[in-house]
Amino acid sequence: MRVVVSSPRIANNLIIRNSVAIDTNTPPPGIASHGAGIYCRLSYATITGNTITENEVLDDFDGSGGGIFLAYSMPVIEGNRITLNHAEQGAAIFSQTLSAPQILGNLIQSNTMYAALPFYQGSASGAITVQQAPDFRIEGNTLADNTAAVGAALNLSGCRAGRVQNNVITGNRAYDPTAFGGMAGGIYLMVLSDAVEPIYVVHNTIVGNVASNIFGEQGGGIAFALPAGSDRLVIANNLIVSNSSGLYQTPTPLPPDGRATLAYNNVFNLRSNYLNLAPGTGDFSVAPGWVDAANGDFRLAPDSSCIDRGSAAYTVRVDAVGTPRPLDGDNDGTAAPDVGAFEVVHPLADSDHDGMTDVWEIEVLLDPTRDDAALDPDADGAVNFDEWIAGTQPRDARSVLRLTIPRGVGDAVRLRWLSVEGRTYRVEYRDKLLDTSGWQMLEGERVGTGGELVAEDRLPSASGRFYRLSVSRSRL
Ligand SMILES: [Ca+2]
Numbered sequence: 001m002r003v004v005v006s007s008p009r010i011a012n013n014l015i016i017r018n019s020v021a022i023d024t025n026t027p028p029p030g031i032a033s034h035g036a037g038i039y040c041r042l043s044y045a046t047i048t049g050n051t052i053t054e055n056e057v058l059d060d061f062d063g064s065g066g067g068i069f070l071a072y073s074m075p076v077i078e079g080n081r082i083t084l085n086h087a088e089q090g091a092a093i094f095s096q097t098l099s100a101p102q103i104l105g106n107l108i109q110s111n112t113m114y115a116a117l118p119f120y121q122g123s124a125s126g127a128i129t130v131q132q133a134p135d136f137r138i139e140g141n142t143l144a145d146n147t148a149a150v151g152a153a154l155n156l157s158g159c160r161a162g163r164v165q166n167n168v169i170t171g172n173r174a175y176d177p178t179a180f181g182g183m184a185g186g187i188y189l190m191v192l193s194d195a196v197e198p199i200y201v202v203h204n205t206i207v208g209n210v211a212s213n214i215f216g217e218q219g220g221g222i223a224f225a226l227p228a229g230s231d232r233l234v235i236a237n238n239l240i241v242s243n244s245s246g247l248y249q250t251p252t253p254l255p256p257d258g259r260a261t262l263a264y265n266n267v268f269n270l271r272s273n274y275l276n277l278a279p280g281t282g283d284f285s286v287a288p289g290w291v292d293a294a295n296g297d298f299r300l301a302p303d304s305s306c307i308d309r310g311s312a313a314y315t316v317r318v319d320a321v322g323t324p325r326p327l328d329g330d331n332d333g334t335a336a337p338d339v340g341a342f343e344v345v346h347p348l349a350d351s352d353h354d355g356m357t358d359v360w361e362i363e364v365l366l367d368p369t370r371d372d373a374a375l376d377p378d379a380d381g382a383v384n385f386d387e388w389i390a391g392t393q394p395r396d397a398r399s400v401l402r403l404t405i406p407r408g409v410g411d412a413v414r415l416r417w418l419s420v421e422g423r424t425y426r427v428e429y430r431d432k433l434l435d436t437s438g439w440q441m442l443e444g445e446r447v448g449t450g451g452e453l454v455a456e457d458r459l460p461s462a463s464g465r466f467y468r469l470s471v472s473r474s475r476l
């Protein structure tokens with residue numbers, strides 16, 4: 001598919017087994033073959049929900065973009081499965097000069113160039129390669145099992161601004177079949193001094209990636225190059241764990257190299273954690289404790305020491321699955337972001353101290369990070385805190401506690417309301433609003449069933465009577 005000067009929506013397609021051979025028409029022969037799955041030029045494409053698999057660019061000189069190629073484009077690439085594609089550079093996605101891609105929530109797995117010496121020498125740069133972007137966002141993706149010589153999952157060079165956040169980067173391997181190369185199993189960055197903003201690498205879970213070669217370790221997790229005078233790289237709140245090694249800064253011939261800002265990363269790897277650089281402020285090194293690493297579930301276990309250990313200065317508003325940050329994941333009364341891509345929700349915590357638990361606020365789409373108890377977003381007359389007590393939905397005006405009192409009284413008054421399980425109700429009455437004897441209970445307390453409840457007043461006052469319904473949360 002070739003897209004030029006347009007903003008198409010490319011959704012829910014299967015794009016499979018397309019092949020771009022070596023381009024013999026563009027002089028000099030044998031160069032410039034790009035975009036076997038989708039080729040975008042001057043395009044604002046929205047590319048969502050596609051499966052893009054087993055596509056190949058066979059040019060082993062500078063072929064790029066086995067899955068998707070971008071030139072002068074600003075696409076949103078979201079929620080796709082991009083697997084088993086082949087190209088020399090960017091086997092999954094290659095983004096060329098002046099493209100500003102947003103790559104969100106995709107599965108990018110097992111992309112690489114063929115390695116069959118002497119014809120094919122594997123991928124030179126990683127599954128997603130972004131070069132000289134004015135800006136980019138790579139967020140919430142799973143990048144797994146990709147192979148390339150430099151930056152097996154991500155290779156980001158000469159970009160002027162951008163963010164890599166909330167990604168899970170696992171099982172990628174920096175490998176060059178000539179056996180001399182292999183740098184940055186997870187992420188490779190080269191940041192020049194003309195970057196207009198820092199490149200932010202924050203809240204990623206980078207685990208089990210490899211960059212071992214005959215020279216030793218060159219950044220199983222992350223490797224970066226900062227020429228002298230370049231310091232616009234922030235690496236914070238990441239889990240960099242169980243990689244062959246942690247962070248590696250390439251030495252440049254003429255020191256001093258630029259310095260990256262490292263902060264609040266957990267760097268805990270098989271061999272060296274830091275090569276050619278020092279730990280940053282708040283960096284630490286412990287086994288994180290996963291939910292189920294064997295099955296690829298890299299959320300933090302409930303007792304993980306990475307909970308609430310991140311820095312608010314470098315956080316992202318939501319985690320990889322949309323859970324708001326920061327939450328009080330250890331329920332000690334203070335909320336702070338967790339390190340890595342996922343925020344832990346403690347079953348009892350109330351991070352914003354507004355009386356409603358995080359679990360419930362997330363379930364009913366309220367904000368668990370700020371006091372919104374007194375708001376009434378569905379305008380049904382019940383504020384959020386009252387809906388929490390009543391067990392009704394704060395974003396659904398039809399869901400509200402209301403006592404229905406029939407007009408026209410016969411020999412008995414039947415009062416009705418919709419009940420909720422786990423709640424206890426009492427109906428009370430008085431004959432005059434200013435009755436000094438106070439409210440009298442009608443019948444006993446009633447336990448919510450999830451259905452309608454009826455209370456019957458068999459001796460209504462002939463001159464009129466006031467009723468009220470109160471609700472409380474039953475004990476758990
Ligand atoms: Ca937290």
Ligand SMILES: [Ca+2]
Pocket residue numbers: 350351352353354355356357358361368
């Ligand atoms: Ca709360």
Ligand SMILES: [Ca+2]
Pocket residue numbers: 375376377378379380381382383384387393394395
């Ligand atoms: Ca309401």
Ligand SMILES: [Ca+2]
Pocket residue numbers: 378380382387392393394395396397398399400
């Ligand atoms: Ca409501």
